[in-house]
Amino acid sequence: MQPRSFRDSTGATSANPDLKSQEASFFGRIICCRTRSVAGTASVVCFILMALTGVSLVFEVYGVTRSYTGSPFFIGALGRAIRLGANLTSANRTSVGSSEAADAARGTAAAHxxxxxxxxxxxxxxxxxxxxxxxxxxTIAKLADGRLMVVYEQQPTKWGSFEPMKDVKVSADGGSSWDRKGRIGPMQWPTVFQTRSGVYVMGVERTFSKDNNLIISKMLDGDGMQWSKPVRITEGISVVTANGGIDVSAGRVTKAIEVVPSLGRDDRQPETRLTRDLALNLSSRMQPRLRLMQPGGPSLPVVVASVEHTGGFAVGELVKCVGKARGHGAASEAPGLLYFRVMAIDEAQHRLTLQPQAFNVVFADGRRHFPRGSALRIGSGSMIYGGVDWQSLVIQARDGADLTDPSSWVLSNPVGNPASLHIAPLAELLDAYFRADRSVRSSILEDQEELVKRLDGLRDDELQRAGFGSLYWMEGTPVRLRDRRGGDGSLQVLLRVNNDVQCGLGALVSVVDNATDGGASSGGGAAAAVGALPPPPAPARGTFLRYTFAPGMASAHPSVLFDEVTDIYWYVNNINRDSLRNWRAGSGLHVTPHSLCEVDRSTLGLFFSGNAVDWMFAGIVDYSLAFHRHFTYPHMIVDGEDLLITSRATIDDFAPKLYNNHNSNSIVFHRVRNFRRLANLEWVKYMDPEHTLEQHRRPMPSLNHPH
Known part of the structure; x- marks a missing residue:
């Protein structure tokens, strides 16, 4: 039954108030209902008196006045009073044993x-x-002895002010209490996970920076107090990652990462050389600058470049050709520079299909000729959140290998972001803003300040038509497609696509690794005897699949897992309540330009799916009514019949400029008991002929009624 609504003095209707601390005025006397145990009883008494006398009763709840007029009919009033008391008592019972922080963080859920x-x-x-x-x-893991372990970090509010260490806490009572154990580091963006060879924590060396590699540490005892010194498992690249989890399945350990090639060590940045001369005529296919900036301009030429190798390059990303190029009307060769987008890669023939970028016309025209030996390099600079050249990869090892040995790991091929440069039809379709601000332009045209200045007078839409602008992706989460309805054993990486409007926008990358079930994970049990360490797997092959929509993908990364018992996938992430930006003035929210979906991380939702693409609502994990509080960046595991979820959160209101919708003042734990019963039986019967969920049936919960 829906709790009784109350109308306050402003005319707005709200649900039952929490009566932990309220004052009721009746005939000049004050009845104080200050304890949870008597709240319901006191309410009944108050309303009986109101009914008998026919007077008005005024409740003042946290500064909001709520008025009720007595009924001349005693029986009707008594019924209302009893129902009110029952509702209030029930609401109070749900919070017995919870902390004040928990009550606040739940957004007065029971009361509403x-x-x-x-x-x-x-x-x-x-x-x-x-x-x-x-x-x-x-992130959370279950140890061999049944205890729970959570690893998290202290992130400096000013990047680079100190090297973040990873804290380890362990619970011996199922998550009701947590004891501090060891520390790991320095390390950034940690993920704890268990394999047949032990318990590990993987992260990177630092925050966004040059030559920032993956590192890993192994637990040396059974208690989380002692850890090995973190060692590099990659070399010379710059990695971006998050706590989205590590997939341990089919004999593989898989971590999804993004690599920023322009921030790699100089000798590791993608570069190749032309094996044949490359010539094109800009003036014959491109129009003068002002006409170029108009919609519907001419298509750009496409050229095929023969190169020494194609390693490290990805379709969709920006490259530049650097060498001595003969310019229009020039009697001698002069330094040349042109920017291209990679349209296709032919590894066997060592060829790259390239499309010149429209903004080349700003500083180059006429015939351009690059002789054999000219360099072809990654095109963007070290801009961080421009995301122009972030590549999606996975790194893998065999389950059972010594994961602190760098030779156990192998990287997949890089997959380029299709929206790393402005695409007009995509921008129109998604109503998405492609960043074209000066920081992005400076990133692309690094060390070319004069060229950057030439573009300063143009509007954003003109710059976007010229090819500037990016819609960057990040923080990939992997899951293996193992369901019996259509899973082919490949991996799927779900990436966030940051933007201002489409708050569920994500991207799917398919990864094929030819893994088998022969070395499946121990699933949290005792580590198996390793014996002869298996060799590293063959490199996996990733391809961009499509854009997709999944809850909260532009707000934060999800946690995704496959449940073997029910043969379905589970997903937890934020639900964006207000993509229309109806935020209250003076709210003190942390707002990141061009990533406005991140503002609302107040609600954490649980979903299930039969294919890891289409997600059905299972319930709210937790929420706050206020946008400045949040539950976000979750990670989850299965524990028997329950789902265990940890997330970062802001659950207290002190220092709002420091702790808000982005910066968290807490790490929290949630347990969803009997989570499999949240799946919809009718849907399961249709999708699952074998009825594996029959024993866990429960109707789809209604959004309008308590569970």
Whole structure:
């Protein structure tokens, strides 16, 4: 039954208030209902008196006045009073045993008539005063002895102010309490996971920076107190990652990462050389600058470049050809520079199909000729959130190998971001803003300040038509497609696509690794005897699949897992409540330009799917009514019949400029009991002929009623 609504003095209707601290005025006397145990009883008494006398009763709840007029009919009023008391008592019972922080963080859920599917949160770590850091990147694992382990980090509020260390906490009572154990580091963006060879934590050396490699540490005891010194498992590249989890399945350990090739070590940045002369005529196919900036301009020429090798390059990314080029009307050769987009790669024939970028016409025209031996390099510079050249990869090892040995790991091919440069039809279709601001232009035209200045007078839409602008992706989450309805054993990486409007926008990368089930993970049990260490797997092959929509993908990364018991996938991520930006003035929200979907991380939702693409709502894990509080960047595991979820959160209101919708002052734990019953039986019967979910049936929960 829906809790009774109350109308406050402003005329707005709201649900039952929490009566932990309220004052009721009746005939000049004050009845104080200050304890949870008597709240319902006191309410019944108050309303009986109101009914008998026919007077008005005024409740003042946290500064909001709520008025009720007595009924001359005692029986009717008594019924209303009893129902009110029952509702209030029930709401109070749901929060018995929870902390004040938990009550606040749940957004007064019970009082507003909606109970999340998770039990009240347990703070794993909680700041009580402003610090020089916020809390981030929690992941969870279950140890061989049944205890739970969470690893998280202290992230400096000012990048680079100190080297972040990873804190380890362990729970011996199923998550009700947590004890601090060891520390790991320095390390950034950690993920804890278990394989047949032990428990590991993987991250990167630093935040966004040059030559920033993956590192890994192994637990040396059974308690989380002792860890090996982190060692590099990549060399010379710059990695971006997050706590989206590591897939351990089919004999493989898989981590999804993004690589910023322009931030790699100089000798590791993608570069090749022409094996044949490359010539094109800009003036014959391109129009003068002003006409070029108009919609519907002429198509750009496409050229095929023969190169020494194609390694390190990806379709969709920006490259530049550097060498001595004969310019229009020039009597001698002069330094040349042209920018291209990679349209296709022929590895066997060592050929790259290239399309010149429209903005070349700003500083070059006429016939351009690049002789054999000219260099072809990655095109963008070290801009961080421009995301122009972020490549999606996975790194893999065999389950059972010594994962602290760099030779156990192998990288896949890079997959380029299709929207790394402006595409007019895509921008129109998605109503998405492609960043073309000066920082992005400076990133692309690095060390070419004079060229950057030539573009300063143009509007954003003109710059975008010229090819500037990016819609960057990041923080890929992997899952292996193992369902019996159509899973082919390949891996799927779901990436965030940051933008301002489409808050569910993501991208799918398909990864084929020819893995088998022969070396499946121990699934949290005791580590198996390793014996002869298996060789590294063959490199996996990734390809861009399509853009997709999944809850919260532009707000934060999800956690995704496959449940073998039910043969379906589970997904937890933010639900964006307000993509129309109806935020209240003076809210003090942290707003990142060109990534406005990140503002709303207040609601954490649980979903299930039969194909890891189409997600059905299972319930709210937790939420806050206020946008400045949040539950985000989750990670989850299955524990028997329950789902265990950890996330970063802001659950206290101190220092709002420091801890807000982005910076977290807590790491929290949620348990969703009997989570499989949240799947819809009718859907399962249709999608699953074998009825593997029959024993867990429960109707799809209604959004309008408590569970």
């Amino acid at each position: 008539g909606y109970r999340p599917v998770a039990e009240p949160l347990v703070p794993i770590e909680r700041l009580v005063q402003p610090e020089s850091y916020y809390l981030a990147s929690p």
